[in-house]
Amino acid sequence: MIRFENITKELGGKKVLDDISFEVDAGETVVIVGLSGAGKSVTLKHMIRLMSPDSGEVFIDGESITMQAQAGLRRMRKKFGVLFQGAALLQWMSVRENVALPLREHTALAESDILRRVDDKLELLGLGDAGEKFPADISGGMQKRVGLARAIIMDPKIVLYDEPTSGLDPVTSRRIDRLIVNMREQLGITSVVVTHDLHSALSIGSRIMMLHDGRIVENATPEEFIRSQDATVQSFLESQYITKKGKWENTGHE
Amino acid sequence: MTDYFTYPAVSAQRLGERILQLFGHAGRALFMLLEATYFIRYAGSKRNRHDVALQLYITGIKSLAVITVVALFTGMILALQTGLTLRDYGQEVYIGSAVAITMIREMGPFMTGLIIAASVGSAIAAQIGTMAVSEEIAALEVMSINPYRFLVMPRLVALTVMMPVLTVYTNVLGILGGAVVGTTQLGVSVPAYMDNATEFATNKDLYVGLFKAYIFGIIITTVACHQGFITRDGAVGVGRATRRAVIISFLVILVVGYMITRLFYL
Numbered sequence: 001m002i003r004f005e006n007i008t009k010e011l012g013g014k015k016v017l018d019d020i021s022f023e024v025d026a027g028e029t030v031v032i033v034g035l036s037g038a039g040k041s042v043t044l045k046h047m048i049r050l051m052s053p054d055s056g057e058v059f060i061d062g063e064s065i066t067m068q069a070q071a072g073l074r075r076m077r078k079k080f081g082v083l084f085q086g087a088a089l090l091q092w093m094s095v096r097e098n099v100a101l102p103l104r105e106h107t108a109l110a111e112s113d114i115l116r117r118v119d120d121k122l123e124l125l126g127l128g129d130a131g132e133k134f135p136a137d138i139s140g141g142m143q144k145r146v147g148l149a150r151a152i153i154m155d156p157k158i159v160l161y162d163e164p165t166s167g168l169d170p171v172t173s174r175r176i177d178r179l180i181v182n183m184r185e186q187l188g189i190t191s192v193v194v195t196h197d198l199h200s201a202l203s204i205g206s207r208i209m210m211l212h213d214g215r216i217v218e219n220a221t222p223e224e225f226i227r228s229q230d231a232t233v234q235s236f237l238e239s240q241y242i243t244k245k246g247k248w249e250n251t252g253h254e
Numbered sequence: 255m256t257d258y259f260t261y262p263a264v265s266a267q268r269l270g271e272r273i274l275q276l277f278g279h280a281g282r283a284l285f286m287l288l289e290a291t292y293f294i295r296y297a298g299s300k301r302n303r304h305d306v307a308l309q310l311y312i313t314g315i316k317s318l319a320v321i322t323v324v325a326l327f328t329g330m331i332l333a334l335q336t337g338l339t340l341r342d343y344g345q346e347v348y349i350g351s352a353v354a355i356t357m358i359r360e361m362g363p364f365m366t367g368l369i370i371a372a373s374v375g376s377a378i379a380a381q382i383g384t385m386a387v388s389e390e391i392a393a394l395e396v397m398s399i400n401p402y403r404f405l406v407m408p409r410l411v412a413l414t415v416m417m418p419v420l421t422v423y424t425n426v427l428g429i430l431g432g433a434v435v436g437t438t439q440l441g442v443s444v445p446a447y448m449d450n451a452t453e454f455a456t457n458k459d460l461y462v463g464l465f466k467a468y469i470f471g472i473i474i475t476t477v478a479c480h481q482g483f484i485t486r487d488g489a490v491g492v493g494r495a496t497r498r499a500v501i502i503s504f505l506v507i508l509v510v511g512y513m514i515t516r517l518f519y520l
Contacts, residue, residue, distance in 0.1 A: 088392065106398065
């Protein structure tokens with residue numbers, strides 16, 4: 001469904017992505033993890049061509065998004081929904097207007113149908129009574145859920161999540177995790193999640209890919225990932241107190 | 255010694271890079287303006303008319319208070335300064351034409367341009383800049399919503415429509431302000447002031463003034479929106495974009511205002 005072929009990207013004289021290739025199959029939830037500056041968000045931005053590679057190509061459903069003209073790019077982007085790190089809601093619009101925006105822009109639906117579909121999505125994400133509120137009046141967790149509602153309002157095949165749990169408390173983070181799992185189970189959506197939160201990655205991912213210094217150092221199922229022999233992966237796991245058995249390791253008494 | 259000789263080369267290289275950067279920005283701003291102009295045909299469509307109406311309201315109605323004060327006092331100052339000089343020659347009756355011609359030809363569009371650049375232009379740069387740093391522009395692109403159509407076009411319509419309208423308002427209030435000073439401070443009667451004000455001002459003065467206002471509207475929109483779109487580095491970047499939008503708009507308005515005057519009156 002998504003295929004990266006030998007993507008290289010240099011930013012500020014540093015190779016952020018160094019000849020990386022991988023595939024995401026339909027129905028998968030691939031979680032990209034890594035340290036800050038490892039190239040996770042840059043990878044995500046290449047999928048929707050918010051960034052273009054210096055070399056290599058990105059294919060969506062076998063079609064290159066890298067080489068598309070504007071009309072083709074717009075068509076291909078409609079396959080995606082994106083939840084941005086800060087939710088990226090338009091501040092002067094209410095929650096309902098934010099979620100309705102793609103429908104108003106791209107469909108000829110009657111206003112009553114638009115509102116019904118918006119309210120259905122808000123209900124699905126537990127935001128039934130927040131429709132008239134403005135982004136500034138709701139919590140960070142609610143903003144992320146509104147961002148997710150907007151991302152899925154056009155029923156995309158693929159949803160990209162950029163740091164969906166960053167800045168949220170643990171309870172809200174797990175709630176967002178469950179929503180991501182629900183997106184796959186209930187709607188069959190293919191997901192790519194960028195995060196540095198390994199606990200989240202292990203609970204939602206069908207595959208975990210770790211980037212380090214612009215290269216893929218591991219690309220495996222959660223079970224295989226925590227048993228990886230790669231030193232960078234092991235160090236990353238240890239930094240979040242995760243043992244090879246996939247359990248918390250309390251180092252407080254050592 | 256070697257370093258000493260490399261400095262001019264480094265400076266020349268940096269200067270060259272800056273000039274290229276400047277041309278790059280100007281090219282991108284022009285491209286944005288052309289694309290937004292193309293989308294004006296959809297200004298009345300269902301999905302755009304609300305935004306266009308909102309921008310017309312923000313630019314027109316919300317700027318009225320400050321424009322009223324500035325226009326009145328501009329006319330009053332003009333009347334006082336020219337009136338005092340004319341009185342020395344016993345010609346104070348001519349303050350009507352002096353104020354009217356100065357307001358209609360130059361001060362009306364110029365003062366309106368400065369006020370709109372400082373109030374509306376800065377707000378546009380700050381809003382779009384904030385959207386750029388908080389990924390809202392990227393979100394629009396991903397939703398296949400053209401940011402130039404969604405954000406620039408309504409502002410372009412609002413400023414190009416409202417600038418001439420507000421300039422007429424500034425002219426009228428400026429001339430009235432001059433009348434107040436003329437009658438209360440210089441002993442010129444209202445009918446004499448008005449007769450004189452309408453006698454010498456020509457249609458050409460009015461049209462050139464309105465043309466300037468229209469061009470100033472395009473300049474303010476282009477500069478402010480472009481500065482917003484290229485904003486980086488969070489809150490600091492938004493502040494920088496806002497400051498630049500106002501300064502660049504002022505400078506371009508001055509230069510272009512002079513060029514239009516030279517084109518039509520020399």
